[in-house]
Amino acid sequence: MKRKLNVMMFSWEFPPRVIGGISPHMYFLSKSLAENGVKVHVVTCDFPGAPEYETIDGVEVYRIDSYKNPSPDFATWVYLMNLNMQKEAAAIASKLPDPIDVFHAHDWLVATAGIGLKHVFRKPLIVTMHSTEIGRRDGLHATTEHMIHETEAWLTYEAWRVICCSNYMMSHVKWAFGLPGDKLSMVPNGVNPHAYDRLENQDLSSFRLKFALPHEKIVLYVGRLVYEKGIHILINAVPKVLAKADAKFVIVGSGYMQEQLSNIVKSMGLEHKVLFTGFVDEENLLKLQKVADVSVVPSLFEPFGIVALEAMAAKSPVVVSDTGGLSEIVQHDVTGVKAYPNNTDSLAWGISKILTDDNYAKTIRENAYKIILEKYDWNKIAQQTRILYEAVLGEYSKSFWA
Amino acid sequence: MRVVIFCWEYPPRIVGKLADYVSNLATQLVKNKVAVHVVTYNDVMTGISEEANGVKVFRVDNPVRTHVNLLTWDLTLNQEAERAGASIYYQLRRKVDLIDVYDWHFIPAAVTIKNALGIPYVYSVDSLEDHRSPGADAPFNMAIRGIEWLGFFEAQKVTAKSEWMRSEIVRLYKVPAEKIAVTSPTAASWVKDVLAVYKSASGGSEAQ
Structure with a gap:
């Protein structure tokens, strides 16, 4: 590929919106990927005072209105937020000078946006599973937990490749969703x-x-x-x-x-x-x-x-x-x-x-x-991630979607 | 003209009166040389089938079986509708002129496909949340209204089945009246009216 690899990432948090570990992960991964010659577009939730669009350390960051619709509960909010994220991301991706090569979704919180855009644009979807509902709750008990678990299973099913940040998580995800081993890759989390x-x-x-x-x-x-x-x-x-x-x-x-x-x-x-x-x-x-x-x-x-x-x-x-x-x-x-x-x-x-x-x-x-x-150096982690993107694109180029 | 119709009910799955309405319309459209693809929900029959009347039907099922409410069910079904809609688009070598979406259920898919692939859509209104649940202002109902609003906002054209519904859409959603066409199924010119809307929304000539 002559031009830069073009990646669109989805996550529900990106600085200054910090809820858990995904936010710093997103920041350092996207920044280090940019330093390694990958064009990264991050689509994430809005945050008071943060601009709708900005370039941070070479990364294009788009913040979408995440409270457009009132929601009866958290899980419903997630899917409603995804509706808006997906629509905005579709508009952004279709207006870029170069097409997006890979969509990369982080956790079930952005599952439906990632899955929908994969099919509409017919590009590979890569998923990082940072955690699982069955792990967080030590089993599935309430209806919401089953729904989230099934959404995670669907997301990993739709993914071209599933990234986990530890060997433990790889075997956990493999067990939880019955995934074949060759669909999983381990790329550690980093620290600055x-x-x-x-x-x-x-x-x-x-x-x-x-x-x-x-x-x-x-x-x-x-x-x-x-x-x-x-x-x-x-x-x-x-x-x-x-x-x-x-x-x-x-x-x-x-x-x-x-x-x-x-x-x-x-x-x-x-x-x-x-x-x-x-x-x-x-x-x-x-x-x-x-x-x-x-x-x-x-x-x-x-x-x-x-x-x-x-x-x-x-x-x-x-x-x-x-x-x-x-x-x-x-x-x-x-x-x-x-x-x-x-x-x-x-x-x-x-x-x-x-x-x-x-x-x-x-x-x-x-x-x-x-x-x-x-x-745990982010530069090395970004290089590993880039190699993974390229491997997926190599497989994709031989598919009928290419 | 190539049209994809999104509707959450289609025979043999009949929830209300939309299934028969859309089925009749699709049959008439085929007779008028419109290539019609219907994307609909069915939890038993899935995949593509060509019906006796020449309509191609793509039935999808929800990959998530457990839900907390109708909204979560709907908002996970839409990706399958998008998959079906996109498959039709790519199989037709990227030549789909228009999407016709019935009520709010598949508005998310229509809006996403419009923004991603540049295919305009017509929002065909059978009923509105304000009439189905009068006075209900719980977040659940407000969210459905929000989806209806998005549907109107992003639509190229809106159709209503009566002058009354047209005025209700204007009253409740402040949609410019000229964006809404009345296509009454009891009028002799029904199919002609729908075709006129399709032509105008897909950028073709409004004249018959």
Whole structure:
């Protein structure tokens, strides 16, 4: 192909709209693809104050009106939002000087837009499955959950290739939707280690004082306060850690379990040791990750575990539960500590080990940072993704759609 | 002229009076040398079939079986309608003159295909949400009205079956009256009227 590869990506979040891990993934993937000679058009939901159209680091970003129609519930909103996304994307794609070569959809939240445009333009659809409903809910229980699961199954069926960010997620997706192995590709998620560079030589001691007393070590949790993230396991581990080390637990994020969790903390009489910050902006989050003595990811279900990578990039030692993508990111005793999932004693042991053994913490921190630079670099990930696009286009060129 | 009709009911699937109406119209159109392709829903009969009257019917089923409401059912069925519509378009070497869409169910598909492939569509109104659910202002009903509004906004032409319906569309959706043609099925000139709308909407001459 003489001209640039032309890709249109769909996602329900892109900065400054940040809900979960898809938003930073979208930002870094599209930017790094642009740096690797791919023309990327991102179609995403609108956000107050963000323009409808802009070019960010070489990426064309289109934000569509996502609340055009009133919706009775979240799932219905998703499909109504897709109606508008699909219509706008159709208009954008048909007016581009070069045709779109590949559509790339991220999660079921943009399933119908991606599937519809694939057929209308007859171009291959690539899908990244960041998570699954059956994994998030630990099974399918309510009607909505079945509907979402079936939509995910349909999306992976329609996909030319399904990308997962970990080997764990590949086998999970293969099992959940009965996909053939050769339809799946593993491309890891990345992290930007340079985000922390400018904090390297800054004195953060007064910033640290906002969260903890000088003699307290900081145990950091970053994530939504929901069941699948295992935050309740960490809260239950607090007294066990405090028996070994003086620490302050800083819990960043919000979610439906917040009230329940703070009640547990109150009943333990440990309100002075556990701080719920709610959502924290990017600048403060980077600083917190930098000053944390240990970062904990106690997830019960974790397709990838980007928050562990971020901590490792910030040179904060990590304790993770040995599950999902986390099992692949962390090598026990080398780049972090692995605890048994859903096990308070094991998690408390891991945290205490890091807090009480400075040499151990230091080794882990250095090894982890080295791995980040070697394996989770966005430039390498973009190159892998580009090769995958080209492979799909090679197959496509031999099909009757070409 | 090559026309694709989108309608959520078509014999043998009969929900209301639209199925027979569209089936009659399609038969008449074929007699008037219009190549008619109907895209419709059926959960039992799927795929392409050519009917005795010369109408080609493309029946699609919803790939998602479990739903929380009619909207989620509709908004997942539309991609299959798009797949069918696009298949017809590519099989006819990209020569489809017009889409005729009945009521709100397949408005999303008509709007997407219009924007992607540049095929204009006529929105043929049988009934409106305001009449089906008078006074209902729940988000569910408002969303259906939103889809109807989008249908009117993006349509090349609108047809109503009576002067009364035409005035209702103007009253409820502020659609410019000249965009709406009345094609009454009881009038002797019914098929001629529909053909005139098709010609005008597809960029052909309005004269017969």
